Amino acid sequence: MTQLALVIDLNVCVGCHACVTICKAWNTSGWAGPMTDQRPYDRDPTGTFFNRVQTFEVGTYPNTETVHFPKSCLHCEEPPCVPVCPTGASYKREEDGIVLVDYDKCIGCKYCSWACPYGAREIDEKQRVMKKCTLCVDRIYDQSLPEAERKPACVLACPTSARLFGDVHDPDSHVSVMIREEGGYPLMPEWGTKPANHYLPRRKTRLRIHEDELLRADNPLKKEGQLPAPSGDEQTLDDITSW
Amino acid sequence: MHPALSVILLTTLLGVGQGLFLALYTGQLYSVARLLEHQDSQTFYAVGSALALAFLAAGLIASFFHLGHPERAWRSIACWRTSWLSREVIVLPLVMLLVFLYGLFHYLEWTTPLFTVAGTLPVDATLIIGALATLATFALFICTAMIYASIRFLQEWHSALTVINFTLLGGASGFMLAAAFSAFIGVHLVGFYATWAVILTLAALLTRGASLLRNHRLRPRSTLQSAIGVRHTTIRQIAQGAMGGSFNTREFFHHQPGRVIRMARAGFLVLVFPLPILLLGAAWGLSSEVLPLLAFLTQYLGLLIERWYFFVEARHPQNLYYQSIA
Amino acid sequence: MRDPAAQSDSETGRIEVKNTTCYMCACRCGIRVTLRDGEIRYIEGNPEHPLNKGVICAKGASGIMKQYSPGRLTKPLLRKRKASRGEGKFEEISWEQAYELLGKRLQKIRAEDPKKFALFTGRDQMQALTGLFAKQFGTPNYAAHGGFCSVNMAAGMIYTIGGSFWEFGGPDLERSKLFIMIGTAEDHHSNPMKIALSKFKRNGGRFISINPVRTGYAAIADEWIAIKPGTDGALLLALIHEIIHQGLYDREFLVRYSNAAELVNLDETSTEYGMFVRFEIPPEEGCFEPQNKLWWDRELDKPISTHTEGADPYLLGSFSLPDGTAVKPSFQLLKERVEEYTPEWAAGVTGIDADTIRRLAYEMGVTARDQKIELPIQWTDAWDKDHETVTGNPVSFHAMRGLAAHSNGFQTIRALSILMSILGTIDRPGGFRHKAPFPRPIPPCAKPPKGPGDVQPNTPLNGMPLGWPAEPDDLFVDDDGEAVRIDKAFSWEYPLAVHGLMHNVITNAWRGDPYRIDTLLLFMANMAWNSSMNTTKVREMLTDKDKNGDYKIPFLVVCDAYQSETVAFADLVLPDTTYLERHDVMSMLDRPISEFEGPVDSVRIPVLPPKGDSKPFQEVLIELGSRLGLPAFVTTEGKRKYRDYPDFIVNYETEPGSGIGFLAGWRGEAGEKFMRGAPNPRQWEMYAKNNCFYQYELPRSYQYMRNWNKGYLQWSRHHGLTRYAEPVNIHIYSEVLQKFRLSAQGRWDGRQPPDRLRKRIETHFDPLPFYHETLEAQLVDTQEFPLNAITQRPMAMYHSWDSQNAWLRQIHTHNYLFVSPRLGHANGFDDGDWVWVESPHGKVRCMCRFTEAVEPGTVWTWNAIGKAAGAWGLSPDANESSKGFLLNHVIAEELPPCEDGEHLSNSDPVTGQAAWYDVRVKVYKADKQEPKESSPQFKPLPLAPGMEKRRGRWQGYVAGMFRKKG
Ligand SMILES: Nc1nc2c(c(=O)[nH]1)N[C@H]1C(S)=C(S)[C@@H](COP(=O)(O)OP(=O)(O)OC[C@H]3O[C@@H](n4cnc5c(=O)[nH]c(N)nc54)[C@H](O)[C@@H]3O)O[C@H]1N2
Ligand SMILES: Nc1nc2c(c(=O)[nH]1)N[C@H]1C(S)=C(S)[C@@H](COP(=O)(O)OP(=O)(O)OC[C@H]3O[C@@H](n4cnc5c(=O)[nH]c(N)nc54)[C@H](O)[C@@H]3O)O[C@H]1N2
Ligand code: SF4
Ligand code: SF4
Ligand code: SF4
Ligand code: SF4
């Protein structure tokens, strides 16, 4: 069974919000649109987005990490949002595990959003139906797109390629390999929702300079006759022994 | 959670309607068992049922205000296998139908016993419909409450106490109304209903108190650490990606200051529990006809606050992602 | 619902797909625009484009909302007769009326005194055309945003290594192992930097960020080093100190490719003091450096002509020439210079502890030395020595306005360039790489005019409005040594102001210092808001009148596409198109989008018709140029030469028959040539076919070491990129600066500075980098104003121009002052409180947000999120104006009076770079009684005629249906 998902690499995400607005752009005129905005040019503008990028700070100065954290529907394998839906508008596709909402069936009761621990669903306040990330289901199977572009809009847009897309059930897929090898993890594992989307943690590259690496036979100062002498005027045996 | 008025009204009104029906039927059972005097089918049971039905209908109407697309409400029966909401949507009309039939049979006085059990208990159609309606009513209590109790992320709600509280509080308010109703139409069941109302109210005080205590002690399962998957003791959100608010900040936050919340808790603890009991006591002492009504209204007001608090008290784990804007 | 997996988006409506170039920022990514029924369906990165390779950013993807923004201007506007400036009250006029009005006025100015017309352009990308227009008009008063942007970066590096960051070069992250990013939040090379950074990290590279704040890119750094603003010079000098001290520099590289080994005359009595010793060679005309200097050979122990085959000079030591002249290799002078700049000293200045500084130096030095890259690429250097391989040291840097936007930025950036050079990382794999047309000579050949005589009525300017002075005699001053330009660029106040000082134009013109002007034309610059310092006062200057009741700046023309804050002050408003509605070129004559591997230029081709009566400014310039009869735009008979802008682009040549025009690709009659060649009538088509760009890939052997790569240098000269094919040696020691210093010391034959500026010139024109506190810190009470206040660019907003964008403004709808919790607690305010930020020059009220990602002595905010009420088509109570704030109100455009004089720009004394980040502030809690809104507030602007009425409560954009719905 296929389970399509995103894997988001926090190690390279710079928090640019490209995935946020490209998602809006693709979807507002697409199958899942419009994504209505409220008070677009007035006080407290707000609107429907399927994907948001948030920022967290970890630790205290000076050991602070700034973590940019994109979040969209995680297409849970045990999606708590689906069974609670009274109308069947929320469903998980058998063939690829994508969780979708059928706007024609949705009554806008918001119950599914209560049942999502991740805050991944947003109601469209104008259309009054529940909306969420579709994993760009209207792109990834679109035969009229070149094969390389049959990917979610946000994945193609992401400048740091922090967003990877693939089948997490296929152990050989790029996403599975990354999850396995780079320490991919699910969000809020405590609820057993088994999010299909995974996150890759920050990884650090360090450099260790050994002291003896500073001393070298070919030190250019030698050529100037100026190799750093053992500092200053320390005594040597030569100075004090007389036999 | 954001306390939506429609849901507060829905759950409390249904509770009253269900409770009132249960009170009527309890009364009927007592009188069949000859523990109470017999009441008039038309003036008491039929009118009482109509009243219960009115509350149920009001609840139903309130529920429509919660829907984005009420015209599609019929669709919500589709998923009764998995969704408590769907089940509620099925059971509620059923309850209303049965209560309606119960009232109708009483109104038409189709109360000729159909058979007699153990030679002493005459069973008529109303008794059978009432029994079914009682089952449905309890089912409805369960469905309504399970809508909340079944969401395991809302730890404050995810407890048997939620079902018990909904049932007991609905029952108490219904019996309270039954007492007021009895007083109003001048039948001698005031004391009977008042006694039950007090018993249910006290029981609810215990269970609601228990849930308050439980919730007070709850430790959220989810933390910022598990929410973003970073292991560190100090994590703060700086930005949530939307500064003018989003569905997530509207639906899951109450935006109420702690002071208001504490006042609400004190308010409902007084209005739902001691005050109605005192008022009933006073009514008994003064043989007042209005005080039972006042007791009901007080308790209902308290229940509105209680339900408000029920929502406000619930901390949704999604809120971890919506702590700060910048 | 339809089955989403069984349908195709392309089946809905009439779909068209067009390529063009993004302009939601200056990065200039290639984009593919899909239209549905004539409305934008989707804007995505063009996968074929060399710059962004298919990716896009938050702004680029939101282009739809820029296009359909209600903030658009659609009509030429004239200030209402009775209305005052700043009120924003206009009447609609026709283009013909606008041309008449402006044409007549300019005609008159040009016939009388062309410099009374000033043309300044903001964050634009068409300086080749605007500069040409100004030159042809005859006014020297022209510049673009560079002076308030990052001229320190351009000048500091170009005067040192012949190329720069910014758009002209960058770190080779493909091969780098250690990358140090200094003072950069977002930058011009936005998407390419992101692409490269992530690849770099995934390849195991180590990324260090040096910045008072940890945001954006710095977030994913392996190490964040918080530094006190304005002190990077100290850090860099200490790193140089440590690297020299440990012998971690690349000796061979320095010897051969820089002036490190060249001998400097140290004879105090000589007029040549501090200059390189030269032997006589026949004089040649040109702006390059003749190769007639000396080394001190180790073997022979005597002076020898540089680059003599087999010679190996000393870098250190002190010598006497046969005639007794004391000389030292310039590297020795550098070593002496950094002697005092120990890590311990720098620790006290920068707040970074000495061990960290030392470790940084070792990481750089050891990585550079031990991880050498060797590529099997043969090349020949300028001295005809063949090399079997190209080698490189994989340590790279990137820096931007964090260094540039300080008054000590020029010398700091010189220090950075020298650090990069001693690590041997210039135009080598893994280090810094140039992009065409760089490297250029140090300094490049273009020169500004030399005196008032170069400005003549009805005559093109004699010289380039902007150029690269190489010595005092290249300054643009009158006989008293005072400025000729309105912004005083190239005067003794800011001699190397190679990008002008746009930030002082309004103040100077208002004061009439050096003179009054008549017409100021601002293009794509929001000078009444975020590109002015001291914004409140500048807004007053724009409306200030003289005794006769005339505006001190008599006529203000603004060309903008949106209702910016500045539009309200215009007498005449020219509504521009958006980037999706016009032709445009990213020309080799300007700032092309070249890659390391070779030159690239690109174009915009309209995907939509202009909205309303908006018109591309390009067309306006061609029209005005033709009407005014400016030589470049008319035939010898005075007839209009170019039909329109596209026609101009194809047919214009820098000189008749030069074969050099705006576009480098598909030149020659049939498009068979590149860089140089006859005009090609089908050039636009060919660009259109090739995804709107032209890329030339240099032969591999020309791709590295270009400062000294004989093949490349000749190629570059042959293709008209540079005038000479001489090697561009790195200026560890800057003779150019020394010449100015000599002149200040009275030891220069030519021009000398006015006395008041002698000391300033002598101090700052130090041929070796040095550290000094920022000018502001020297002149204000830093006890009272202990904090540094800086800004960052948010990745999802471009300057002031995205608040009209319904999607982007949801991400940043107002801004906070970010402060350390320590600071808040010490000053009695809490997270979210309203506070005052006060500098010696002004104050703003705003909300604060606690953050642990800031150096505790620094406060910061996102730049230009705050807006004036009612501007940008937003309702007057929009968060941008009610809660958002602009830091510029507290930043002075002039220094407090000091011994160097009055009315000096708050800028770098060498380059005139605006010192935005020097400002010192204190922060305290606002009173409870005060209104909970930001301060200052301005009277709400009304909508201008031709703007869409305010949109309603809901907006659900669906391409193909949006306008139909109304
Ligand atoms: N405090 C502080 N101030 C700063 C900076 C800082 O870091 N801190 N940064 C400085 C720097 S580096 C810069 S470059 C400046 C930038 O300052 P400006 O150059 O003034 O840039 P913008 O604010 O973007 O204003 C440009 C104007 O161009 C208009 N515009 C947008 N698209 C078009 C178009 O297609 N045609 C026309 N004609 N107009 C258009 C916009 O509406 C806007 O009014 O800000 C400077 N100001
Ligand atoms: N999204 C977006 N992209 C843009 C722009 C935009 O407005 N939005 N503007 C474009 C323009 S015109 C420009 S000029 C570039 C500028 O690009 P950047 O140079 O990246 O611009 P800033 O945001 O000013 O970043 C300055 C950084 O320097 C840091 N800093 C300040 N003072 C010091 C200091 O003394 N030392 C050190 N080490 N760091 C310091 C600040 O904390 C900040 O992180 O960006 C361009 N790209
Ligand atoms: S587009 Fe990529 S880098 Fe940018 S915020 Fe989204 S995930 Fe992060
Ligand atoms: S993230 Fe939320 S909405 Fe998405 S599948 Fe999981 S529970 Fe459902
Ligand atoms: S809001 Fe729509 S999708 Fe969600 S539970 Fe209700 S009907 Fe289902
Ligand atoms: S997969 Fe598609 S719908 Fe989901 S966040 Fe990305 S762009 Fe939006």
Ligand code: SF4
């Ligand atoms: S980086 Fe600039 S040019 Fe590139 S897509 Fe973003 S806004 Fe457009």
Ligand SMILES: [Mo]
């Ligand atoms: Mo800039």
